[in-house]
Amino acid sequence: MKILVAIKRVIDANVKVRVNADNTGVETANVKMSMNPFCEIAVEEAIRLKEQGVASEVVAVCIGPQQAQETLRTALALGADKAVLVKSDEELESLAVAKVLKNIVEKEEPQMVLLGKQSIDSDNNQTGQMLGALLGWGQGTFASEVKVADGKAQVTREIDGGLETVELTMPAIVTTDLRLNEPRFASLPNIMKAKRKPLEELAVADLGVDIAPRTETLKVANPPARQEGIKVETVAELVDKLKNDAKVI
Amino acid sequence: MTTLVIAEHNNQQAQASTFSTIAAATQLSGDTVVLVAGHNCQAAAEQITKAQGVSKVLLADAEHYAHLLAEDLDRLVVAIAEDYTHILAPASTFGKNFMPRVAALLDVQQISEITAIDSDDVFERPVYAGNAIATVKSNDAKKVITVRATGFDAVAEEGGSAIIESIEAKEASAASSYVGAELTVSERPELTSARVIVSGGRGMGSGENFAMLEALADKLGAAVGASRAAVDAGFVPNDYQVGQTGKIVAPELYIAVGISGAIQHLAGMKDSKVIVAINKDEEAPIFQVADYGLVADLFKVIPELNDAL
Ligand SMILES: Cc1cc2nc3c(=O)[nH]c(=O)nc-3n(C[C@H](O)[C@H](O)[C@H](O)COP(=O)(O)OP(=O)(O)OC[C@H]3O[C@@H](n4cnc5c(N)ncnc54)[C@H](O)[C@@H]3O)c2cc1C
Ligand SMILES: Nc1ncnc2c1ncn2[C@@H]1O[C@H](COP(=O)(O)O)[C@@H](O)[C@H]1O
Numbered sequence: 001m002k003i004l005v006a007i008k009r010v011i012d013a014n015v016k017v018r019v020n021a022d023n024t025g026v027e028t029a030n031v032k033m034s035m036n037p038f039c040e041i042a043v044e045e046a047i048r049l050k051e052q053g054v055a056s057e058v059v060a061v062c063i064g065p066q067q068a069q070e071t072l073r074t075a076l077a078l079g080a081d082k083a084v085l086v087k088s089d090e091e092l093e094s095l096a097v098a099k100v101l102k103n104i105v106e107k108e109e110p111q112m113v114l115l116g117k118q119s120i121d122s123d124n125n126q127t128g129q130m131l132g133a134l135l136g137w138g139q140g141t142f143a144s145e146v147k148v149a150d151g152k153a154q155v156t157r158e159i160d161g162g163l164e165t166v167e168l169t170m171p172a173i174v175t176t177d178l179r180l181n182e183p184r185f186a187s188l189p190n191i192m193k194a195k196r197k198p199l200e201e202l203a204v205a206d207l208g209v210d211i212a213p214r215t216e217t218l219k220v221a222n223p224p225a226r227q228e229g230i231k232v233e234t235v236a237e238l239v240d241k242l243k244n245d246a247k248v249i
Numbered sequence: 250m251t252t253l254v255i256a257e258h259n260n261q262q263a264q265a266s267t268f269s270t271i272a273a274a275t276q277l278s279g280d281t282v283v284l285v286a287g288h289n290c291q292a293a294a295e296q297i298t299k300a301q302g303v304s305k306v307l308l309a310d311a312e313h314y315a316h317l318l319a320e321d322l323d324r325l326v327v328a329i330a331e332d333y334t335h336i337l338a339p340a341s342t343f344g345k346n347f348m349p350r351v352a353a354l355l356d357v358q359q360i361s362e363i364t365a366i367d368s369d370d371v372f373e374r375p376v377y378a379g380n381a382i383a384t385v386k387s388n389d390a391k392k393v394i395t396v397r398a399t400g401f402d403a404v405a406e407e408g409g410s411a412i413i414e415s416i417e418a419k420e421a422s423a424a425s426s427y428v429g430a431e432l433t434v435s436e437r438p439e440l441t442s443a444r445v446i447v448s449g450g451r452g453m454g455s456g457e458n459f460a461m462l463e464a465l466a467d468k469l470g471a472a473v474g475a476s477r478a479a480v481d482a483g484f485v486p487n488d489y490q491v492g493q494t495g496k497i498v499a500p501e502l503y504i505a506v507g508i509s510g511a512i513q514h515l516a517g518m519k520d521s522k523v524i525v526a527i528n529k530d531e532e533a534p535i536f537q538v539a540d541y542g543l544v545a546d547l548f549k550v551i552p553e554l555n556d557a558l
Contacts (some may be wrong), residue, residue, distance in 0.1 A: 129349035138424030165428040214358035219384040229540040
């Protein structure tokens with residue numbers, strides 16, 4: 001079976017993000033960009049399913065600017081067989097991303113689409129579920145374990161109360177949580193090999209998908225700052241402060 | 250204008266998140282109607298009729314709603330969506346799972362995890378792990394929104410007298426079925442609604458050492474939380490994780506023990522009223538958000554603290 005993995009290029013998780021001067025967004029100049037960490041986990045899971053003989057081909061897709069090529073090359077170096085870049089200089093909303101992915105799914109006909117549970121920039125946590133609804137497929141979101149057998153996928157999900165397992169009829173959507181796996185690093189020979197793997201480029205405008213924005217960002221501001229606290233020297237002092245100043249115990 | 254709230258419940262009882270979401274709904278123009286879908290969930294529906302600000306409770310009771318699979322709930326909500334201008338659900342794993350499906354089927358861009366309502370179409374929400382707050386205007390005719398419980402003070406659970414109206418269930422989806430669950434059983438309060446939380450990080454060293462924090466939690470009537478590193482290391486189950494991609498909490502008192510204070514952790518707890526940090530590294534970023542910082546070895550001071558309480 002073929003697996004499609006959707007990956008997003010985002011500001012690296014280790015960058016201290018700063019709101020820009022005119023409060024329209026965050027500083028992006030000279031900021032390190034990386035593959036969204038949840039997407040790394042999705043790529044890793046797809047590759048493991050291929051190594052287990054469950055999947056036969058892994059296709060990575062990204063909707064983003066020309067530079068997102070680098071992110072796709074990383075996926076290829078990790079073990080994806082083919083990549084598709086849907087070029088868009090504008091950042092698309094999750095609904096538009098889901099519609100574009102649906103278009104790619106119809107072309108590639110995968111049995112499973114793996115996505116991250118959440119982009120760490122927008123913190124939306126929407127795209128996989130939206131794609132599932134648009135395709136009429138079942139979904140296993142926030143996955144910590146994925147097992148595929150007999151045309152079904154068993155997905156264990158991280159939920160607020162603990163863990164839940166669902167069984168999905170294939171084709172299906174899976175979105176990854178942190179504990180699904182630990183992504184590998186790309187080796188140098190694989191990075192070299194990835195340069196020769198196919199990377200198809202499409203322009204989002206050519207797909208005939210409605211990507212018109214539905215929301216406007218009116219303002220991006222710093223969160224309210226916390227008042228500076230104090231250091232206490234002893235446990236007794238701490239207990240005293242909590243009892244008599246803060247009055248929380 | 251009328252707002253529909255999708256209740257989170259366990260068939261017997263509504264979750265605290267439901268009452269915060271109702272609170273958000275009451276900040277919008279018009280009435281608030283609550284949908285309770287489930288199986289043998291009459292008790293949960295009756296409980297919600299008493300909540301302040303609710304005008305009607307819709308009850309959809311069917312066997313296949315017992316576990317509220319997203320593939321069943323989406324079509325049910327879409328079938329009644331016409332009557333509502335706003336559809337709200339808690340931004341818990343429950344709401345996050347099905348609401349984007351509702352949004353996509355209605356051709357709406359969902360607004361995720363709002364923390365404030367500026368008007369009927371303008372909302373505030375944290376982005377980049379809470380490093381920034383975006384003010385977003387939705388131009389969709391219908392708004393589909395998930396609500397961060399810590400952003401809204403829950404409505405009172407008594408005093409209301411809404412009516413219950415039964416609605417028809419939709420056909421079950423064949424795409425997904427429930428297999429089972431392993432839920433964490435605890436006598437302690439639930440993390441997201443606890444008044445006090447004691448959280449441990451990698452510095453705890455092992456799962457066994459968490460017993461120290463549990464003892465402390467029991468003295469304080471607190472819930473126990475953890476950083477991602479503590480969960481990844483297997484010290485505690487996944488549902489203990491506080492942070493950008495775990496639970497968002499805002500208790501009266503949050504005690505962070507052996508947690509460095511990575512931005513992803515802060516994202517989940519920095520709206521707590523009082524923060525205490527116990528860490529042996531005085532440079533640890535957690536001290537930047539702590540009201541009271543104690544630079545010390547946790548293995549020395551946690552037993553001391555237990556004795557002092
Ligand atoms: C995509 C993504 C999502 C993430 N989501 C989350 C999330 O939701 N929640 C979350 O928590 N993290 C999350 N993280 C991880 C986060 O970046 C940090 O790695 C994590 O929070 C670190 O956990 P920690 O503070 O327990 O460990 P460390 O950073 O290793 O800190 C351990 C601390 O313990 C102290 N310590 C050690 N021994 C003692 C002792 N004896 N006495 C006192 N102090 C001691 C040390 O000084 C140190 O400060 C995420 C990361 C990514 C990339
Ligand atoms: N521009 C994009 N290109 C490819 N995949 C994306 C894009 N945006 C989001 N996704 C996928 O959807 C997941 C969830 O994103 P979000 O709904 O934005 O939080 C990500 O982890 C990706 O797998």
